[in-house]
Amino acid sequence: QRRLAPRRPLPPPAAPPPAARPPPFLLVLVPSAPSHAARRQAVRDTWGGGARTAPGGLPTRTIFVLGVPGAPAEQAALGAEARRHGDLLQGPFPDTYPGLGRKTLLLLRWAAARCPRAPFLLKADDDVFVNLPALTSYLAGGRHPRRLYLGRLHWGVRPERDPGGRHHVPAALYPAAAFPPYCSGTAYVLSRQAVTAVLAAAPHVPMVAPEDVWVGLCARRAGVAPRHSARMGGSARVPPDGCCYGEVMFSSHRLGPGELRGVWGLLRGGGGGCSRLQRALGVLRCRLLAAGEWLWG
Structure with missing residues (x-):
């Protein structure tokens, strides 16, 4: 009997091309899983939109970041998706x-x-809605530190010591009783200078889980202080509300593809404004809506 040669794994899709000139003002990088094709397409169809120009003439560009799937059929599908959209970056x-x-x-x-x-x-997850016009306007208009690390801050988080836990951190890897402040991994911003500093520190920092903790540890070693923004939603899911999504919040978490399109349709249809009272309450109102979603949803 003839032996069949083992099937070679399919090569990864070509990496996205370098940034054009002028470079994007905001480079959006979205970690995603190979099976999340519907989420990626929803981001492209809504707030991500590939390469676009936000109000004010500020260009943005969206890239999705993946690893290698377990099945050859999934890798073939990723190759076809990459050829169609040119926005997939895959690691080995x-x-x-x-x-x-x-x-x-x-x-x-x-x-x-x-x-x-x-x-x-x-950096934003693939189940997050981001108000890119509001965020780019904030970044362009404010006086920020050169090494900016901005997001929803977590304070005093303790490492998970349970070996069976999803975020297990052995004491030998990180012995301290609590992590330093860090930005929620659902969505955070790094300036170009902060990216350079984090990468310089990375070889000297153990890769503990979850990844947002690791970025925070790298930032601390580099001397980059995280800055809190209440407009970053963190892990909160704000229910569809034109004021919160259109004016107040920079990000909201845990939205499926249909919900992303629903919010996008609401904003595109002119339903993204706030009344005077809503604007005065601002983030507090949106946080209360998110708390109600968690209690009653």
Whole structure:
């Protein structure tokens, strides 16, 4: 009997081309899983939109970052998706939840090497809605530190010591009783200078889980202080509300593809404004809506 030669794994899709000139003002990097094709397409169809120009003439560009799937059919599908959209960046490591740190390191290295003149980088999950016009306007109009690390801050988080836990951190790897303040990994911003500092610190920092903790540890070693923004939603899911999504919040978490399109349709249809009272209550009102969603949803 003839022996069949083992099937070689399909090569990864070609990496996205370097940033054009002028470079994007905000480079958006979205970690995603191979099976999340519907989420990626929803981001493209809504707030991400590939390469576009936000109000004020500020260009943005969206890239999705993945690892290697377990099945050849999934890899073939990724190759076809990459050829169609040109926005997939794939690393040579298995796409698993514990590998999110390696995925984050890949996206930071790609940004530094292939898009080094972009002033700001946004890392956002593929189930997050981001108000890019509001965020880019904030970044362009404010006086920020050169090494900006901006997001929804977590304080006093303790490492998970349970060996069976999803975010297990052995004491031998990180012995301290609590992590330093860090920005929620659902969505955070790094300036170009902060990206350089985090990458310089990365080889000296153990890759603990979750990945946002690791970025925070790298930032602390580099002397980059995280800055809190209440307009970053963190892990909160704000229910569809034109005022919150259109004016107040920079990000909201845990939205499926249909919900992303629903919010986008609401804003495109002119339903993104706030009344005088809503504007006065601002983030507090949106946080109360999110709390109600969690209690009654």
